[in-house]
Amino acid sequence: MAGGLDALAQPNTREPKEGGTVAEPLVTSPPVVMAPRADGFEVAWGVGRLSRGWVEWREDGGATGRAGSDAFGMVPQDAEVLRVRVSGWQAGHTREFRTVTESVLGPAERHESPWKNVRTLDPQAATAHFAVWNDTHQNEATLRALHRSTPEVDLLVWNGDLCNDWKQPGEFVSTILSPAGQDVSAGRPLAVVVGNHDVRGTWAFQLDDYVAAPEGRPFSAFRVGPVAVVVLHTGEDKPDSHPTFEGRVAFEPLRAEQAEWLRGATARPAIRDAPYKVVFCHIPLRWIDETPADYDAEGYDWFSRMSRDAWHDALVVWGAQIVVSGHTHLPAWLPPSREFPYGQLVAGGPDDEPTSEEAATWIQGVATEGELTLTMRTLDGAVLHQVSLPPLP
Missing domain, CATH: 3.60.21.10 (Metallo-dependent phosphatases)
Known part of the structure; x- marks a missing residue:
């Protein structure tokens, strides 16, 4: 079972948020899988400054893909939390995914999370x-x-x-x-x-x-x-x-x-x-x-x-x-x-x-x-x- 924030990017020097005194890393949490569905899920993760991000996935056999647009056609962007809705998967299907985060303001920085398994819900499963x-x-x-x-x-x-x-x-x-x-x-x-x-x-x-x-x-x-x-x-x-x-x-x-x-x-x-x-x-x-x-x-x-x-x-x-x-x-x-x-x-x-x-x-x-x-x-x-x-x- 994965644990902790060991794989997160290390802090880099930047202007702290208002009222803050300590610089934060670009990414401040693991990617959290929420709201699972038969055809997908949503991923949320914390960021330390204005950033953009998306989700990449891969599976056995070499297929790959990417999810990363919001309801208005923008790549998800925020200074506190990024969220990406993943859709179009098969029920009960397991793939690996990771999040990719890039800074928008401040020093240029890119963060790729570790790959993580996720399985969609299967309404037809017997158990x-x-x-x-x-x-x-x-x-x-x-x-x-x-x-x-x-x-x-x-x-x-x-x-x-x-x-x-x-x-x-x-x-x-x-x-x-x-x-x-x-x-x-x-x-x-x-x-x-x-x-x-x-x-x-x-x-x-x-x-x-x-x-x-x-x-x-x-x-x-x-x-x-x-x-x-x-x-x-x-x-x-x-x-x-x-x-x-x-x-x-x-x-x-x-x-x-x-x-x-x-x-x-x-x-x-x-x-x-x-x-x-x-x-x-x-x-x-x-x-x-x-x-x-x-x-x-x-x-x-x-x-x-x-x-x-x-x-x-x-x-x-x-x-x-x-x-x-x-x-x-x-x-x-x-x-x-x-x-x-x-x-x-x-x-x-x-x-x-x-x-x-x-x-x-x-x-x-x-x-x-x-x-x-x-x-x-x-x-x-x-x-x-x-x-x-x-x-x-």
Whole structure:
């Protein structure tokens, strides 16, 4: 498994960014594979100054190619992060790729990343293997332990609260693209689910510059072998009108938009007819104690009643089997019931101490023709919950 930034270019002398005192390298993160699809994916990587970049690929047999234009016909260019959408590949196909970065301002410099394997999703595969992280909150001990523990998989779902908040504008690359200095998408393409802490802070509005999604919105539906995956954005843990948000959020219309979208997305044949149906969202849709929160007394939602009210009927019609969430930092399994035909699996999170990974968990999902098993483990390997689901008829 690839690790660290060992292969990145060394810093060279240049004018620092405003307020900075240390020159940065041209490239500041590994190339991160996000938003995997059956026909491609998106690559994002950090840069230290205004640069342009593209993706080159090669495969056994000698075929090669290049991807590197944006929606307006420009080669991707930015002073913080470059993103390239790769399309036109075959489902379940493995190739090598690398990123090429060239400086636009300052000393002329070119950087070629190491070659890296990537495999597109295969909706027709008989099996699927995925992993889930959540509530890492920039905790480097947790991130290093998760990186060590998690094998190569078809998909890594980072299920929200990657950060604490975005009060510092320069933390996006180190938090999302090189967390604890690691290449987290090596051997495991990344699907990011937005959590409530990920939309907090002065600079939170820049999040979508660094997080790619298959359909360009923070919600999506796709197949990983026999598993239909729906990703939803539960927004904040208080109403939009709460004074702490200072009028800067609008999650109530976003939930309504997702409700409308969900009815159409789950009617697509590949999503409608999948043997297994899994939902990922950061804040649970169910919880152990559903007493209403007292927002005036610094209360907050342990589960998103607003999201459930918006999406429940569509999820039931679709036949969702399980919702996988984080947020509470308390592991829990709520089995299906007559009122809620879908189970709710809630993963743990690290303690508040910045160097402590205690109580953090990760989930491994394995789907075969006979069952889908989700196993929640602590970072020392102990099993907290194991849920097995039969294939739908």
